[in-house]
Amino acid sequence: MREALEGSQAIARAVALCDPDVIAAYPITPQTHIVENISKLVAEGDLHTEFVSVESEFSAASVALGAAATGARAYTATASQGVLLMAEVLFNIAGMRLPMVMTVANRAVSAPLSIWNDHADSMAVRDAGWIQLHATSNQEAVDTTIQAFRITQDTELPVMVCMDGFILTHTLEPIDLPSHEDVRAWLPPLEFDRKLDPADPKSMGMLVTPDFFPEVRHSHHSAMQKALATIEQADADFESAFGRASGGLLTVEGDPEAKIGLVAMGSTVGTMRAGMAHFQAEAGPARLINLRAYRPFPSQALRDAVRGLDHLIVIDRAISPGLGGILGSEVAAVLSSAPDAPRILNVALGLGGRDIPETLYPDLLAAVRDPDAPAFSVFDADLKKLAPEDR
Amino acid sequence: MTILTRGAYGEPGTSLAFKTGNWRSTERPVHIHAKAPCHAACPAGEDQQAWFAKLQEGKAEEAWRVLVAANPMPGVTGRVCPHPCESACNRAALDGALAIHNVERWLGDEAVKHGWAYPVDAPAADAPTVAIIGAGPGGLSAAYHAVRNGLRATIYEAGPEAGGLLRSAIPRTRLPREALDAELERLCALPGIDVRFRQRLGRDVSVEELRAEHAAVLLAPGCQEGWEWSVSGAVPADHHEGLALLKEFMDHGQFPSARRVIVHGGGNTAIDLCRLLKRSGVEEVTLVTASALPGPDTDPADVINVVPRELEEALEEEVAVIEHATVNRLVMRGSRITGAEIVSLKKVPGPGGRKKRVSFEGTERVVEVDMVIPCIGERVDPEGLNGLVKRGYLRPDDAWGTLGEKLYALGDARGDRGTVAEAIGDGARVIGAITARLAGAEPLADGRAEMPASGLNPTYYERLPKAKAPKLPIEDRTFDTEIEGDIGGTATMAEAQRCLSCGDCLACDNCWTFCPDNAVIKTVELARDGSHYLFDLDFCKGCGLCAAECPTGYIQMQPEFAVETA
Numbered sequence: 018m019r020e021a022l023e024g025s026q027a028i029a030r031a032v033a034l035c036d037p038d039v040i041a042a043y044p045i046t047p048q049t050h051i052v053e054n055i056s057k058l059v060a061e062g063d064l065h066t067e068f069v070s071v072e073s074e075f076s077a078a079s080v081a082l083g084a085a086a087t088g089a090r091a092y093t094a095t096a097s098q099g100v101l102l103m104a105e106v107l108f109n110i111a112g113m114r115l116p117m118v119m120t121v122a123n124r125a126v127s128a129p130l131s132i133w134n135d136h137a138d139s140m141a142v143r144d145a146g147w148i149q150l151h152a153t154s155n156q157e158a159v160d161t162t163i164q165a166f167r168i169t170q171d172t173e174l175p176v177m178v179c180m181d182g183f184i185l186t187h188t189l190e191p192i193d194l195p196s197h198e199d200v201r202a203w204l205p206p207l208e209f210d211r212k213l214d215p216a217d218p219k220s221m222g223m224l225v226t227p228d229f230f231p232e233v234r235h236s237h238h239s240a241m242q243k244a245l246a247t248i249e250q251a252d253a254d255f256e257s258a259f260g261r262a263s264g265g266l267l268t269v270e271g272d273p274e275a276k277i278g279l280v281a282m283g284s285t286v287g288t289m290r291a292g293m294a295h296f297q298a299e300a301g302p303a304r305l306i307n308l309r310a311y312r313p314f315p316s317q318a319l320r321d322a323v324r325g326l327d328h329l330i331v332i333d334r335a336i337s338p339g340l341g342g343i344l345g346s347e348v349a350a351v352l353s354s355a356p357d358a359p360r361i362l363n364v365a366l367g368l369g370g371r372d373i374p375e376t377l378y379p380d381l382l383a384a385v386r387d388p389d390a391p392a393f394s395v396f397d398a399d400l401k402k403l404a405p406e407d408r
Numbered sequence: 409m410t411i412l413t414r415g416a417y418g419e420p421g422t423s424l425a426f427k428t429g430n431w432r433s434t435e436r437p438v439h440i441h442a443k444a445p446c447h448a449a450c451p452a453g454e455d456q457q458a459w460f461a462k463l464q465e466g467k468a469e470e471a472w473r474v475l476v477a478a479n480p481m482p483g484v485t486g487r488v489c490p491h492p493c494e495s496a497c498n499r500a501a502l503d504g505a506l507a508i509h510n511v512e513r514w515l516g517d518e519a520v521k522h523g524w525a526y527p528v529d530a531p532a533a534d535a536p537t538v539a540i541i542g543a544g545p546g547g548l549s550a551a552y553h554a555v556r557n558g559l560r561a562t563i564y565e566a567g568p569e570a571g572g573l574l575r576s577a578i579p580r581t582r583l584p585r586e587a588l589d590a591e592l593e594r595l596c597a598l599p600g601i602d603v604r605f606r607q608r609l610g611r612d613v614s615v616e617e618l619r620a621e622h623a624a625v626l627l628a629p630g631c632q633e634g635w636e637w638s639v640s641g642a643v644p645a646d647h648h649e650g651l652a653l654l655k656e657f658m659d660h661g662q663f664p665s666a667r668r669v670i671v672h673g674g675g676n677t678a679i680d681l682c683r684l685l686k687r688s689g690v691e692e693v694t695l696v697t698a699s700a701l702p703g704p705d706t707d708p709a710d711v712i713n714v715v716p717r718e719l720e721e722a723l724e725e726e727v728a729v730i731e732h733a734t735v736n737r738l739v740m741r742g743s744r745i746t747g748a749e750i751v752s753l754k755k756v757p758g759p760g761g762r763k764k765r766v767s768f769e770g771t772e773r774v775v776e777v778d779m780v781i782p783c784i785g786e787r788v789d790p791e792g793l794n795g796l797v798k799r800g801y802l803r804p805d806d807a808w809g810t811l812g813e814k815l816y817a818l819g820d821a822r823g824d825r826g827t828v829a830e831a832i833g834d835g836a837r838v839i840g841a842i843t844a845r846l847a848g849a850e851p852l853a854d855g856r857a858e859m860p861a862s863g864l865n866p867t868y869y870e871r872l873p874k875a876k877a878p879k880l881p882i883e884d885r886t887f888d889t890e891i892e893g894d895i896g897g898t899a900t901m902a903e904a905q906r907c908l909s910c911g912d913c914l915a916c917d918n919c920w921t922f923c924p925d926n927a928v929i930k931t932v933e934l935a936r937d938g939s940h941y942l943f944d945l946d947f948c949k950g951c952g953l954c955a956a957e958c959p960t961g962y963i964q965m966q967p968e969f970a971v972e973t974a
Binding site: 115 | 414416417
C-alpha cells in the first residue's frame, strides 16, 4: 500500500530496506531529514546497522570508505558544502573502486549562501568517478536508491543518487515502498572480494607511479562505460520485479514527430512535463528527454533520442562560469558527432532555488524559435536587478 | 608483465614497488665508521675512541683489553709517547684535547695492579716461530702480536735486560723503573714468547741461520751508534755524543763536569739531556735547534719533534733554547772548547721544491761554552747486518717492513721512525704482514677516512674541564722521582666522558628522533654495523637531517647514484 511520505523519510526507509551494514552521515540542509529519519529507524529498532555519528562530512565519507573497504554495505548522504568537504574522499572512494551509495540532496554552493536547490554540488564532483543518477520524483528516488545498491556491487563503482533539495526531499508524495522480503530477494548480498581482511592483508589507496597511473584512469573510464548497460539492466530487472521503472539511462516522451526537444535532469523534468501538458496548444509539439544517468553519460542513447529534432533546449541547473551550462556543453560535445544534430539552446534555470514555474515552458519554446537567442543564458535572470556594469 | 589490480590495491609485499624511496633526493644516509683522529694519528695503531667508549660504560678492564689489542705497553707509552693523538683530538677546538696519555697510563698501571690478563691464548706447540732481534719496544710488540696471531716468538737480545732505549736512554723522571719492569715482565712471561738475553747478532746468532730456522726474521736492533760529528773538521778532545752520554748517566749517574753546555739537536734525547744536565748542576744549558718552538705562527712542520710536556718542563727549568740555528764554528783553545759560533738558519727553495735550511749570513754570534754535545741522531750498528744497512739504516721497502724473503725491519732501525709508539705500531704491522703472507695473502692497509672536526655537530656536547695531572714542583725534581703524576680513577672516568666518539655511533637517538619520515629504525639486533639503527630506505627522502644532527659524523650523506665520469 502506498504511504504518504516526505522524500527524505522515503529515502531513509528505502535505505533501511537495503540492509546497510554501516551508515555514517552528517546533517546538512536539505539532507538533514534523511539522516534524522535513519537515526530514528535505528533508535526504534527498525534498522540494524552500525550508525556512526561523525563530526563532519569528511569523516562521514571516510567512515563509509573504511566500511566499504572491509566489504560492508555502506551508505552516506549529504548536500552542497558537505559534498565539497567530502570531495577528496569521494575521489578516493571511486579511485579505489569501492562499492557504496550516497544520496545527494542537491543544493546550491556558497557563496552567496543559499540553502535551496540547484545542481552545483554534484556537478562540482562530476569528475570524481562516481556514477550519478538523477531522480525526477520521490518514487524514482526510492527505487533508484534500491537499484543503486545493486549497480554499485555489480560495477564496483560508487553510486550517487541525486534528488533535488526541498523540491523532492521536503515534499510529501504517495510512495510505494517495496517489502523488505522483496528487496532482499532482488538485491543479492554484497560480496566484495577485495575487502580488507586481517587474514589476507592488502594495502589500499597506495602510491601508483606514472608506470601505472594512465592505466588506472583508463580502466576507470572503461568501467563507467560498461556501467551504462548495468544501469539499464538494473532498471529493467527492477521493473520486472516491482512493476515500475525509474528511467534507465534516459527516457523520451512527448510528440515523436516534434522538431523541438528539451533535455532536463531531476525534478525539472516533472515541471516541463506539466508545462508540456498544459501549454501544448500555444507552444506546439515537443519531445521531452529525461536524462537520468548523468555519469556515465549516455552519449549514444542521447544521439538516438534527438534524432529528427531541429532544436534542442538543454536545461541546466548549474553553470560553469565562463563557459555556460555544464549539461548543455556536454550535450553539445556529444552531439557534435551526430548527423543532422539539432541546434542547441542552453539555458540555466532555477539556480539557487529560483522557482521554475510551468509557465516558463512556452517561453522556452518561443525562445528556441528566435534565431537571435543567445546559445546560452541564465534564462530566468532579471538583469534589471543588477547594476549596469555587473550585467 | 604486472597486471594492475582493480582499484590499485596492493597484494602483500607489492608495496615494495611503490616505495617512497623512489622520491629520495640525490643522496642517501649511510653509516660510516670513520677513524677518530686520535686513532688515525696513533703510531701504535691504538683506537683510542674504542677504548674510551668502554670507559664511558665504566668498564676499565674491557677498555684496557681493547687498548692492548694494539699496544701491549700502555703504562710505558702513557708516560713517554709524544701523544700525537692529543694533538689530533677534535676536542681541542672545543675545550681542550682529551688527556689521552694520562688515561692510557692509568689503564696500564691498573692492569699491573690488578693483574688483568692479556687477551691472548697460548699458541700451538707446533705454531710457526718468528725470530726477533732486539727486545726494545718494537721487538717486544712484535713478539706480543705474534702470540696474538697464533705464532711463537723468540727474541734475541744482546743485553741482559729487555726494554732497549726505554731502559737505557729514557730518564726515570719520565719512566720509572718500576713501571717499565712491571709491564715488561708481564709481557715477556706470556706463553709463546721466549726472550734469550746476551745473544748478540753477528757473534751468537746470524740472520741467515735464523732465517733458515724460522717462519720469519724481524730486525729490531734500534739505532745504537751516533753519527760522526764535527764542525768544519774540528772535534774536541773530550767529545761526547748525546745518546752515549745519556746512557752513561743512566748507568752511573754522573756527567763530565762543565759550567756552560750547548746541546745541539732537536729530539727527545736532546731535551732529556738538557734537563738532566741542568739538574746535575750545569749553570747554563742551551739547546741549539734547527727546528722552532711551538707558537701560533709556527709552521707545524717546523716545530721541534719532542714530547710537548717535556719541552714545557725544560723551559720551566730554565733550559735556554736558540731556535732556527746551528753551531757554525767551534772556538778551541788547543783541543778544548771555549766557545761556539751560532748562526741562524733561513729557508730557501731547494731542489724539487723542498725548502732547504741555509746559514743566514751576518747572524753569527759567539757564545762562551765549555762543552758542545751533539744530539743529531743515531744509526744502526752494522754488526751482523752485513749488506743490509744502507746509509745508516735498514730502509725497508714498505710500511710492512719488508726487507726480503722472510726478513723484516721495524722500529728506529728502519730509518724513518723515531718514537716508541712507532716501534710498537711496527711490531703489529710486521706481524700482520707475516700472518697474511703465511696464509698466502697480502696484508691490507686500513683505508678508512679520518673524521675531521668539521664532520661533527658540536651542539650536543657539554663543555667539560680537562683532567690535569699533578706535577712535581721544579725544586723537588731529582733524577729518580717521576715528575708527572697519576690522574687517578675518578678523573679518568670523568675524562672518558669528554670523548666525542668521533666517527662512531653514540646511540644518542638523534637520527631516530629527527627523521621526519620515521625512516630510522631503532634496533640493536638488526643493526649489524654496531650502531643501534637501520635506515629504511623505502621511506627515506634523503633530507639529511639525521646526518646534520649526528654528533659524531657517523651518518654521512652519499650520492644516490655513482656519478659516471668520462
